Amino acid sequence: MSSSFDDPGEAERHFASRADAARCGRSLAAIACAVLGAFTCACKDGRSAPAPPREPSIVRGDRVVVEATAAEFFEARVLQATKESLRVAPAEGEPISVAPGDVYRLPQAAGRFDVGAFAICNLEDAWVGCRIESRAPTGFVVSTTTGKRAELSSRALLQPSAVTELNLRNRFARAAARAAFLEAVARAGAPAAPPGYRPVPRARVVAKREGGWYTAVVEAVDRDGASVTFSADAWNTRVGLADLVPEPTSANPAPARGDFVLLRPSSPAEPWAPARVLGMVDDAIKVTNVEGTERLVSVRDVLTLAPG
Structure with a gap:
């Protein structure tokens, strides 16, 4: 395809415009490739934020641990489950309705615990709040909200939610203050x-x-x-x-x-x-x-x- 221009300046301007358009096209293509490449790389190296895996839904018949009141726990079986509430039957007492956020499904996947962390412990066939005091050959040495110490395996520990952890932290703080108060009373005479x-x-x-x-x-x-x-x-x-x-x-x-x-x-x-x-x-x-x-x-x- 040929073109004729009467004015040499007009021809120069025409070809310069075509060169600019070509460069712009190449820049847009490079940007698109860079964006797509970055997205692909992020997916490959895990820098994206995929949704965390959800716990299986609690259904009728499941065994659960319930935090009925702050830092107080009991095991129960689910009688009825909806998104808003669960009807559970404790080993002793009448069935009650509880919020799904106050329930831990059993068995729970093994958690990772550090010394000083709080947990929900299965001790003597009961669930109690506890704190990890040290590591032991078979698991951990824990102290409980009831004032006991025990050595438990990691299978006997449940990872608490943020709300439950705060409840346990407050319970242990109150217990420490109570012990200090009674020691001061004993010294007083x-x-x-x-x-x-x-x-x-x-x-x-x-x-x-x-x-x-x-x-x-x-x-x-x-x-x-x-x-x-x-x-x-x-x-x-x-x-x-x-x-x-x-x-x-x-x-x-x-x-x-x-x-x-x-x-x-x-x-x-x-x-x-x-x-x-x-x-x-x-x-x-x-x-x-x-x-x-x-x-x-x-x-x-x-x-x-x-x-x-």
């Missing part, structure tokens, strides 16, 4: 009677009984002890003078901030419970108990602990 105190018949006292301190009434007094009747169950026994103190009154001195005390129970059947003094609010004493619950009490409701 016991209630002490005022110097020179000697009980008299019919006096109300707080007496030691089976490791706890309970309200009682003095029946008789001898040289180094007293016969008392406990208000909880009318049980009468003899108690040494070192194991009883007068019931506190509003005339007692207020404890200092940081002191440990025993709190008057709401029922005489209960022991006087330990607490730590946080400070004074007007005429009231602000205390916190082993569970971290704060409340205001009066001077007549506390017995200050002191080292023996």
Whole structure:
């Protein structure tokens, strides 16, 4: 195919335009190839983000582990399954409905656990929250939310979800705080009677009984002890003078901030419970108990602990 141009400049411009078009076509083709090549390479080397494999759907008849409340577990069998809820039958008790997100299908694929990680452990035919303390020849040494230690194989451990892991972390943190509180109470000592105190018949006292301190009434007094009747169950026994103190009154001195005390129970059947003094609010004493619950009490409701 031939072309004629009267003006040499017009011919030069024509051929330059065709060259530019050819170069543009080659550039577009190169870009397309590069994009397609990159996509192909990403698929080959795994840099794309394929959807993770899904766990098999839970169906009727499956065995599952259920987290009914935070960090509390039980095994059950599925009676009915929908997308919104599961009807499960525990080994003991009536069937209940639970959310699918609170259920772990059994058996679960073996998980990978590091020291310090949290898991759901099968211990003594029960499922409990646990923490990996160390590796062992047959698996792992774990501590449980119930305060036990055991050596378990990896087959006895379930990998928790992010929500369950948070529940277990909080449960262990509360257990550690509780243990530290009780250790501090033990170091604080016991209630002490005022110097020179000697009980008299019919006096109300707080007496030691089976490791706890309970309200009682003095029946008789001898040289180094007293016969008392406990208000909880009318049980009468003899108690040494070192194991009883007068019931506190509003005339007692207020404890200092940081002191440990025993709190008057709401029922005489209960022991006087330990607490730590946080400070004074007007005429009231602000205390916190082993569970971290704060409340205001009066001077007549506390017995200050002191080292023996």
